[in-house]
Amino acid sequence: MKAILRKRSALLLSLLSGLLLWAAWPTSSLTFLIFFGFVPLLAMSDKMTERPGAYFGLLFLAFWIWNTATTWWVGNTTVPASGIFANAFNALLMTIPWMAYRTTRLRAGRATGYFALAVYWMTFEYIHQHWELSWPWLTLGNAFAMRPEWVQWYEYFGTEGGSWWVLIVNILIYRAILQYRETPHFRAALAPALAILLPTIGSFLASGYTQNAGREKIVVVQPNIDPYDEKFARGAAELQLRKLLDLSAQKTDTSTRFIIWPETALFPTGSWEHELNAQPEVLAIREFLRQYPKARLISGAATYKQYTVMDDIPATARHASEGNYWYDAFNASVQIDTSDNVQVYHKSRLVPGVELTPYMRYLPFMKKLALDMGGISGSYGLTPGVSFFTNNTCNIYTAICYESVYGSFVAEKVREGAQLLVVCTNDGWWGNTEGHRQHLQYARLRAIETRRWVARSANTGISALISPLGHIEASLPYWEPGVLSGEVQCDSYQTFYVKYCSYIAIAPVIFCILLLAYTIVLRVIRRKHVENIR
Structure with a gap:
């Protein structure tokens, strides 16, 4: 009976997380819910220390609900199935940092696990902005797009800073819930309350920007x-x-x-x-x-650029059906x-x-498979x-x-x-x-x-x-x-962000590499320790 209740509880937590993330997203006015969106998943992670397959399935369900409810319109094309695939694929990618968090949490402890979760998720967002399957629409920092008065400090830390804010507050709220269960006292809410209020108040009070007189x-x-x-x-x-x-x-x-x-x-x-x-x-x-x-x-x-035989022909180039030349199409x-x-x-x-x-460039036979959205069809050039x-x-x-x-x-x-x-x-x-x-x-x-x-x-x-x-x-x-x-x-x-955004964005990737190395080393040490005891 307890096992059945745990399963149902985990399922409800998964559903709740997906719905909270959707309800917080622009253009909803319930932006504050973003600070609670991952709390159910953190609770579910603690409940499901075993059965990684079930844990993965419930993670996927939560992220699929968030993706589908928020960006279902991506299927509003000549091929509606493309939207179904896009939402499912993005949800699948989102499970990766959480599966990595589970591994680190079990092997390195709760505190290290929380730090690892933030780093893994930020690494995911970085990669998702730089590879060819990029889809940064649901970057966590975008949640505050309708609340510019909350995030005037983006001129220092950008949307990446907003993502860190969301992750840290969610973790602090979950920790406060655990502390309150152990020792019922409202002091447990102090840390998450300050984490929400201080950046918001700072945003209202100060901005490093003043407008000049010249206008066009x-x-x-x-x-x-x-x-x-x-x-x-x-x-x-x-x-x-x-x-x-x-x-x-x-x-x-x-x-x-x-x-x-x-x-x-x-x-x-x-x-x-x-x-x-x-x-x-x-x-x-x-x-x-x-x-x-x-x-x-x-x-x-919409333009075309022709390449001569002396040019380096890029992988995106097409061969003219009439005439011996290559060309690219550009948006x-x-x-x-x-x-x-x-x-x-x-x-x-x-x-x-x-x-x-x-x-x-690795699968040239797929060059013409980009969806036809009118005008020029096929993949565009990148020159x-x-x-x-x-x-x-x-x-x-x-x-x-x-x-x-x-x-x-x-x-x-x-x-x-x-x-x-x-x-x-x-x-x-x-x-x-x-x-x-x-x-x-x-x-x-x-x-x-x-x-x-x-x-x-x-x-x-x-x-x-x-x-x-x-x-x-x-x-x-x-x-x-x-x-x-x-x-x-x-x-x-x-702005500070303009000058240093590349460093701000790459920092989590460096931490991620160090964490993964630490987790691997820790696993090897523990395995040797067990073998020595035997």
């Missing part, structure tokens, strides 16, 4: 073109260009510095980069810009002005399965373009869609010299779900980490202007065409 006028366009039925239709590019220009004209004047269009707004079926200056779209844009001599236009675009952005100089940036953080077939757009007044980094979820990657662009952040995205693929709303909220964290203005142009919404404090200063409703105008600041100030 910016115009952000939201054309609201359906990506499934309209955007990539044959012959639609000219009509879409006219719509974008007409919307831009509504708010553009002679003081406008930058006009921002969304992802793949130009050349939806692709254009050769060496021929951009001759494209009708570019010529029409330059004619438009001559009315506004200070303005530059930044837009998402790109371009900066156009009235000169003949078109700067091109290539998206480098590609969505696995949609824009990139992971590790296809770098410019790092960011340069001009006389402001260096601009354009994060294309999914790239804006990578805190340390965006910080690296700012460290290299970017003074203003732009997000060009589509967001229409996922329909009216939490996908586009979560994506908007994550951009607020990038603003705080880098103390940069963020101008977000989304094809179907939500387009917005976000201040360096993470406040949404202006926005457009989802699924409505419109245009925003406002003033932004181009700043050269670099």
Whole structure:
């Protein structure tokens, strides 16, 4: 009977953890629940010191609930089964640090186990931002995206610091519960209460950022073109260009510095980069810009780059069916002005399965298996373009869609010299779900980490202007065409996080290696000790 009760109790704990993590996630207002999301799993880990297979299954259930309830919309594609696989696979990956925690906890004790859990999870998050199956959407620090007033200290420790905060508070709350059971006294709650309150109060009281006076006028366009039925239709590019220009004209004047269009707004079926200056779209844009001599236009675009036989052909390159040459297709952005100089940036953080077939250099026959989401199908190229757009007044980094979820990657662009952040995205693929709303909220964290203005142009919404404090200063409703105008600041100030994010991110990996080595050595010593006794 006790065994049955333990099984049911463990199952309930697994279910509770998955539901708490989901309920805490943006765009829910119950953010504080993130501090309790892992507490049931810690309790379950103590209950299930035996039967590792059952423990793994209950871990997977908790993480599958969290993934599916939070990001079910990733299956809103032409192949819905891809979403089921993505959620299940990500849940499977999340069990790895917890299985490692169980091993360390049993062999090295409770205190070492807690430290190991935090280190293992942070190592998992680091890897999940750097390999080709990357999916950092559920990085724990993202939970505070709707609470910028809680995390102004992200300018020092970034989203990684937020993940540490979540893990430490969960562990302290669980320890307080255990202490209260042994000695019922409210002093047990002191440590977790301070761990929650001190960073939050510090965030309210102080910020290392003060805005300067200089501002530039910016115009952000939201054309609201359906990506499934309209955007990539044959012959639609000219009509879409006219719509974008007409919307831009509504708010553009002679003081406008930058006009921002969304992802793949130009050349939806692709254009050769060496021929951009001759494209009708570019010529029409330059004619438009001559009315506004200070303005530059930044837009998402689909481009092709041809390689000669003398070039090193990358693994992503395709062979032309007609002609003896190789080429890459890119999800790109371009900066156009009235000169003949078109700067091109290539998206480098590609969505696995949609824009990139992971590790296809080892499996070249899988090159064409990326999902067809309209426009150019197959895996995109990874050959770098410019790092960011340069001009006389402001260096601009354009994060294309999914790239804006990578805190340390965006910080690296700012460290290299970017003074203003732009997000060009589509967001229409996922329909009216939490996908586009979560994506908007994550951009607020990038603003705080880098103390940069963020101008977000989304094809179907939500387009917005976000201040360096993470406040949404202006926005457009989802699924409505419109245009925003406002003033932004181009700043050269670099936060502590911008300067040192690479060290902050890699530290848990170093600790992880040391912990694993310690666990292995401890196991060998104990085995020798047992053999000597025998």
